[in-house]
Amino acid sequence: MIGIIGIITIFVMVFGGYLMAGGKMGIILKALPFEMTMIGGAAVGAFLISNDSAAIKHTLKDIGKVFKGPKWKHDDYRDLLCLLFELIRLARQNPVAIEEHIEAPDESDIFARYPKILKDKEAVALICDTMRSASMNYDDPHQVEEVLEKRMDANMQHAMHSSHALQIVADGLPALGIVAAVLGVIKTMASIDQPPEVLGKLIGGALVGTFLGVFLAYGLVGPFAAKVGDVTRDEQNFYQLIREVLVANLHNHATNICIEVGRQNTPSHCRPSYNELEEALKALKQAAA
Template sequence: MIGIIGIVVVFVMVFGGFVMAGGHFDIILHSLPYEMTMIGGAAVGAFLIANNGAGVKHTLKDIGKVFKGAAWKPQDYRELLCLLFELIRLARQNPVALEEHIEAPDSSEIFGRYPKVLKDHEATELICDTLRSMTLSYDDPMQVEEVLDKRMEASLNHAMHSSHAMQTVADGLPALGIVAAVLGVIKTMAAIDQPPEVLGGLIGGALVGTFLGVFLAYGFVGPFASKMAMVVQEDAHFYKLIREVLIANLHNHPANMCIEVGRQNTPHHVRPSYGELEEAMRALKREAA
């Protein structure tokens, strides 16, 4: 919602100020289709040149993040902590029983209670792969933490590709606007024998290209890229939480303390309260009993 509000504000402030200053839309509206074809078309073509098919699909899909925001909400962080609590308790009580859950999470009763986490393949694989390595005696906290850091860094770099691609387009739009403006000047020079009112219209039309390139770059595409990067970085906290809890588990802290370590490393605006999480874990203990 806030993304739509931002778009409206940009349009109203820019064009509202233009009208208040006595400007008229005649030249802009007349030149807009041609300038937009040149600038927008060149930007799309450059974007396709710079990215492969997977990158194009990834970027188009991630544009929705500008309006949807982060995928993980406060309720999801609470559910993730509850899932990890159940798995850690089971791993300590009955390591053999844990195997059926981490080898086939789709049919696991524990994972099934947290469908949104289960649906996210990265989160599920991160949990299962780490717990599986622990059952295979790969349980040195420093080594496991290093492996998890490298894995999450690679995932984050991949997820940031779409914002980098959009930022590259934003960086190129002002120059493409100049290209369109230069073509407009060439057109104007071909009509140099026309009266001043005709030349004025042609020059104004050429300047629309410069305006449009800068306007799109700094009013839309650049902010889109920034918001996409911000959402990716915010969602990355969800996976960092998994790392914190599982590393605390390797240090043989009590299960409740492992979850508290994760809770305290959760960003404040999505962090469940201590009392809320404690009550949820008590309920899980009662169900298990």
């Protein structure tokens, strides 16, 4: 919703101010289809050249983050802590019983209680791979933490590709606007024998290209790139929480302490309160009794 409000504000302020200053939309609207074809088409072409099909699909999908915001909300962080609590407690009580859950999470009744997390393949893989490694005696906390850090860094670089791709397009749009404007000037010079009122319109149409390139770069595509990057970084906190809890578990801290470590490493705007989490964990204990 905020993204839509921001876009509306940009258009109202820019074009509203132009009209209030006495500007006329006629020349802009007349030149807009041609300038947009040149600038927008060239930007799309450059985007296609610099990305493969997977990156293109990923970027188009991530544009929705501008309007939807981060995938993981307050309740999801609480559910993740509850899921990790159940798994860690079971692994300590019955190391054999945990295997069926981490080997086939899609069939696990524990994971089934958290369907949104179960749908996220990376979160499930991160949990299962780490717990499986611990069951195979690969349980040095420092080594596991280093491995998880490298894995998440690689995932982060992949996830941030959409933001980088959009920013590259934004950086190129002003130059493409100049290209369109130069073509407009060439067209104007071919009509140099026309009266001033005709030349004025031609020059005005050419300048629409410069305006459009700068406007799209700094008013739309650049902010889109920044927002996608911010949301992506926010979403990575979910996986960082998994790392913190599982590494704390390898240090053989009490289960409640492991979960508290995760709670305190949760971003403040998504962090469940201590009492809220205690109530959720108490409900899990009662259901298991």
